[in-house]
Amino acid sequence: MTDGQGQFTLLPSKRDAALTRQVHVRWDVKTGGGPDVNLIDAGSATQTTIVALRSQQAPAAWPPPGRVQPVETTIWEFDATLAGYKFEQDQDYHLVLSDANGNTMIAEIPDPSVVDASSRFLPQITSGRQAFDARFGRQLQAPCGTSAARGVRPDDRAPVLSGPRDRDRVL
Numbered sequence: 001m002t003d004g005q006g007q008f009t010l011l012p013s014k015r016d017a018a019l020t021r022q023v024h025v026r027w028d029v030k031t032g033g034g035p036d037v038n039l040i041d042a043g044s045a046t047q048t049t050i051v052a053l054r055s056q057q058a059p060a061a062w063p064p065p066g067r068v069q070p071v072e073t074t075i076w077e078f079d080a081t082l083a084g085y086k087f088e089q090d091q092d093y094h095l096v097l098s099d100a101n102g103n104t105m106i107a108e109i110p111d112p113s114v115v116d117a118s119s120r121f122l123p124q125i126t127s128g129r130q131a132f133d134a135r136f137g138r139q140l141q142a143p144c145g146t147s148a149a150r151g152v153r154p155d156d157r158a159p160v161l162s163g164p165r166d167r168d169r170v171l
Contacts, residue, residue, distance in 0.1 A: 029067060031110055032121030036066045042120065045077040050103045053078070087138045090114075093129075 028034035056071050067073050080097035083104065087093055091111035098104045112126040119125065 026063060028116065029072060030108070031115045031125065032119040033116045034067070037120050039067055039069065039073045040075070040120070041073065042075060045075040048076045048078050050078060050080065050097065050099045050105050051101075054103065054105060085136070093132060 028037075032040070053076060059068050078099075080099055083096040083098040085093050085095045091114070093109040095107040095109065096104055097107050109129050109132055110125055112122065112129055115122050115125055
């Protein structure tokens with residue numbers, strides 16, 4: 001469909017469906033599911049930094065055929081400050097995490113109601129979400145506070161339809 005000036009547009013329902021598909025690219029990988037979830041070493045966490053996580057190379061082929069090792073098979077842990085967050089239309093929280101030098105990355109707390117019941121991390125996603133809601137709710141101001149972040153870093157650096165890329169994300 002065009003807008004009368006030759007520009008391609010999508011009807012709202014089709015646009016919203018396309019955006020949801022893009023946002024949830026590799027959703028099973030992001031939320032602890034999928035056929036190769038057992039590759040994740042959930043028994044230990046590896047200390048790292050935002051800089052080290054951001055320096056990981058994106059996969060040469062997109063989408064990758066499975067979990068990207070070791071990025072998506074390691075539980076990463078690092079200290080960060082919650083610089084801000086946004087409650088998204090898909091009911092997820094996107095968190096802006098910052099280190100002591102101002103390096104940032106985006107983390108995500110998915111809505112547990114849309115995470116597959118077979119997710120290896122559903123209990124942690126649910127409790128993390130409940131703790132975040134209890135502390136911050138859905139307020140719009142950007143809270144500040146130091147915290148430890150822990151999770152798998154899904155490699156979701158695919159091109160997006162529009163807007164900024166959440167290329168440096170941890171769950």
